[in-house]
Amino acid sequence: MRPIASSPDISALFEPHPNLGDRVNGNIVQSEIEGGVYLRNLAPGTLLRVETENREYTILYQGWDRALIWGHPVLCPEPVPVVIHGSTWGGSMLKARYIGRGMHLEFTHPACRAVRTSRIVEVRAGPPPVSL
Numbered sequence: 001m002r003p004i005a006s007s008p009d010i011s012a013l014f015e016p017h018p019n020l021g022d023r024v025n026g027n028i029v030q031s032e033i034e035g036g037v038y039l040r041n042l043a044p045g046t047l048l049r050v051e052t053e054n055r056e057y058t059i060l061y062q063g064w065d066r067a068l069i070w071g072h073p074v075l076c077p078e079p080v081p082v083v084i085h086g087s088t089w090g091g092s093m094l095k096a097r098y099i100g101r102g103m104h105l106e107f108t109h110p111a112c113r114a115v116r117t118s119r120i121v122e123v124r125a126g127p128p129p130v131s132l
Contacts, residue, residue: 027089036100036123039065039084047126050105053118057105059084065097067107075109082107088116099123 014032016025037048044063049056057071060079068079076082086096087103099105105117 024093027093028095031087031095031098031100031103034101036087036098036103036120037125039086039097039099042125048099049122049124049126050099050117050120051122051124052105052120055117057117059099069107075112075115080109082109082115085114087120090119 014025014028016029020028039061042048042061044061046061048059048061050059051057055071057069057076060068061084062068065084067082067084069082070076070079084097084099084105084107086094086098086106087100088094088106090104094106095103099120101120101123103120105120107115109115
């Protein structure tokens with residue numbers, strides 16, 4: 001598995017918005033510095049390993065924000081279909097369709113509704129699995 005590139009394209013960096021507070025602008029800039037992955041840049045079949053402070057999740061991206069996720073002993077010990085919303089900084093502000101280091105992954109689980117993980121430590125991409 002290879003780490004997701006942490007060097008963003010300089011031309012695509014967020015420019016602080018005057019209508020957002022300094023803390024919000026700072027969080028958005030920090031997420032780009034720490035790195036992560038936009039779902040829109042992933043091909044269906046991409047396998048991600050998302051290491052949080054408490055768990056290591058495996059995500060098989062299926063396209064259109066849909067994925068199979070596993071790695072939690074209670075919520076998803078086996079692959080479970082979910083909708084990935086994005087990442088938060090621990091509050092209600094969501095960076096949509098983004099999985100970022102230093103943030104919390106948020107997804108909808110079919111049995112428990114919204115799930116928010118502990119802080120993401122690492123995001124790695126790899127080839128699709130041979131079989132599940």
